[in-house]
Amino acid sequence: MTNRASIALTFDDGPDPTHTPLLLNVLKQHKAQATFFLVGKQLEQYPDIAKQIITEGHEIGNHTYSHPNLRKLDYQQIYEELYIMDLMIRTVTGQSPTLFRPPYLYYNDNVLKAAKKLGYEMILRSIETFDYRNPGVRKIIKSVLGNLKHGDIVLMHDAGGNRMDTITAVEKILIECQKKDYQFVKVSKLLHK
Ligand SMILES: [Zn+2]
Numbered sequence: 503m504t505n506r507a508s509i510a511l512t513f514d515d516g517p518d519p520t521h522t523p524l525l526l527n528v529l530k531q532h533k534a535q536a537t538f539f540l541v542g543k544q545l546e547q548y549p550d551i552a553k554q555i556i557t558e559g560h561e562i563g564n565h566t567y568s569h570p571n572l573r574k575l576d577y578q579q580i581y582e583e584l585y586i587m588d589l590m591i592r593t594v595t596g597q598s599p600t601l602f603r604p605p606y607l608y609y610n611d612n613v614l615k616a617a618k619k620l621g622y623e624m625i626l627r628s629i630e631t632f633d634y635r636n637p638g639v640r641k642i643i644k645s646v647l648g649n650l651k652h653g654d655i656v657l658m659h660d661a662g663g664n665r666m667d668t669i670t671a672v673e674k675i676l677i678e679c680q681k682k683d684y685q686f687v688k689v690s691k692l693l694h695k
Contacts, residue, residue: 507685508685509686510655513538513539517548526555537560537562564602572605577612599622642658
């Protein structure tokens, strides 16, 4: 057993044909693992990138089929959003996803019920980078390194716009944190070790 601090980096809304492969390269170079919460509409366009995510040792979570505000849907619609995406992940990767993150982090009792019914653990986050607002590399880094501690789950995005700042920030975060001997692990490992 080691006492190294573990951090989970998570990336939402992909796969993205430009940014996800670049991000995967950065993660590989720094021997970091991460969790990707994929959207079905992206996955059906870029299944090979999803396969690459798995091949390179990362983890895929369910971020719904069409990225709706689930609070505006009824139970059956919520269930379908999760179930269709669940099937797609299984079909493309051969793996059974266990983690779910609701779009915009919006949920209610029906969302919890549908996720539970499908055997999912709902994952929110402990550190928000707001990278989707394009605040710049320095602010993204500061939001992560500001008070990073063991067990943190960091929310970032590798799709939905120009995410080059996120990728640059991730590389600098990895370099800084590895000096401190932090390790970057999948969310499931963080939760269940
Ligand atoms: Zn999202």
